[in-house]
Amino acid sequence: MCATPALVENPLVTRDLNGLVLRLTLSNPPANALSIAMMEALSAALELARTDDAVRVIVIAAAGKVFCAGHDLKELTAHRGDEDRGRSFFDKTMRMCSELMQMIVTHPKPVIAEVDGLATAAGCQLVASCDLAICTDTSGFCTPGVNIGLFCSTPMVALSRNVHRKQAMEMLLTGETIDASTAREFGLVNRIVPKEYLGQVVQKYAETIAAKSPLVLKTGKEAFYRQAEMSLQEAYDYCAEVMVGNMLYRDAEEGIGAFLDKRKAHWTGE
The missing domain is CATH 1.10.12.10 (Lyase 2-enoyl-coa Hydratase, Chain  A, domain 2)
Structure with a gap:
C-alpha cells in the first residue's frame, strides 16, 4: 500500500490494513476530540485511501472509552482572546469539520463506524456520516450542545439525514444521551454487539462488502x-x-x- 511516512506515523490516527479493509483509529484518548490536528489527520488518511487500490472498505474506530467527544472545547475557548473573539478560528473549525463529514459521504469506498463508548456532538455527527455503524451494547450517543449554550447545528445535518425528524429533534433539544438500543431504533446504528465481538463483527461486515466489485x-x-x-x-x-x-x-x-x-x-x- 502506498503511503507517505508522515501519514503512516501520525499518532492521532493510526492505520492498519487487514486484507482489503483499512482500519483508521482515533488515537487521542480520553476524548478523541475533533481538534484541528485530529481532523487534518483523519482527512489525510481518508484522502490517501481514496486512490489506494489495496483498500476496498474503511473502518473508523477509536481508542479508549470514548469514541469521540466532538470538537475540542479547550482549543476553541483558547481563541476567544483573539482580536475577532475567535470568529476566524471558529469558522475554520466548523468548515473543516463539514468538509470532513462530506468527504466520508462522497468517499468512493464504503465507510463503517466501529463504536465502543460515547459518541457526542460532532462525534455523533461522525457516526451518522458513515455509511454503516456498528456499536457495543454499552455505547451511547448524544448531541448535548444545547446544554452549554451551543446548539449542535452542524451535527444536526448528518443526524437529520439518518433518523426521523422528531427523534433527531428529541436528541437536539434535550441533549440527553441515548443508549445503543435506542440508537438502533432511531436508525443511527445498524447493529449492536457485545464488546468482545465488536472487532470481529465489523471485520466480517467489511470483508463481505470488500468482496464486491x-x-x-x-x-x-x-x-x-x-x-x-x-x-x-x-x-x-x-x-x-x-x-x-x-x-x-x-x-x-x-x-x-x-x-x-x-x-x-x-x-x-x-
Whole structure:
C-alpha cells in the first residue's frame, strides 16, 4: 500500500490494513476530540485511501472509552482572546469539520463506524456520516450542545439525514444521551454487539462488502446519496440512467455471467 511516512506515523490516527479493509483509529484518548490536528489527520488518511487500490472498505474506530467527544472545547475557548473573539478560528473549525463529514459521504469506498463508548456532538455527527455503524451494547450517543449554550447545528445535518425528524429533534433539544438500543431504533446504528465481538463483527461486515466489485460499490454509494435529495420522479430518472451505465460495466457482465454459470465472479473494476 502506498503511503507517505508522515501519514503512516501520525499518532492521532493510526492505520492498519487487514486484507482489503483499512482500519483508521482515533488515537487521542480520553476524548478523541475533533481538534484541528485530529481532523487534518483523519482527512489525510481518508484522502490517501481514496486512490489506494489495496483498500476496498474503511473502518473508523477509536481508542479508549470514548469514541469521540466532538470538537475540542479547550482549543476553541483558547481563541476567544483573539482580536475577532475567535470568529476566524471558529469558522475554520466548523468548515473543516463539514468538509470532513462530506468527504466520508462522497468517499468512493464504503465507510463503517466501529463504536465502543460515547459518541457526542460532532462525534455523533461522525457516526451518522458513515455509511454503516456498528456499536457495543454499552455505547451511547448524544448531541448535548444545547446544554452549554451551543446548539449542535452542524451535527444536526448528518443526524437529520439518518433518523426521523422528531427523534433527531428529541436528541437536539434535550441533549440527553441515548443508549445503543435506542440508537438502533432511531436508525443511527445498524447493529449492536457485545464488546468482545465488536472487532470481529465489523471485520466480517467489511470483508463481505470488500468482496464486491469496487466500481459497483463506488457507483452505488454515490447514487444512494444523490437520489436521496431528489424528488421521486427525479430519483427514478437518475437511477435508471445509473443502472443502464452499470449494466455496461465489464464487472456487471462478469457478475451476471458468473451467476448464470454458477461460478465465482472475478472483478476487474471496469
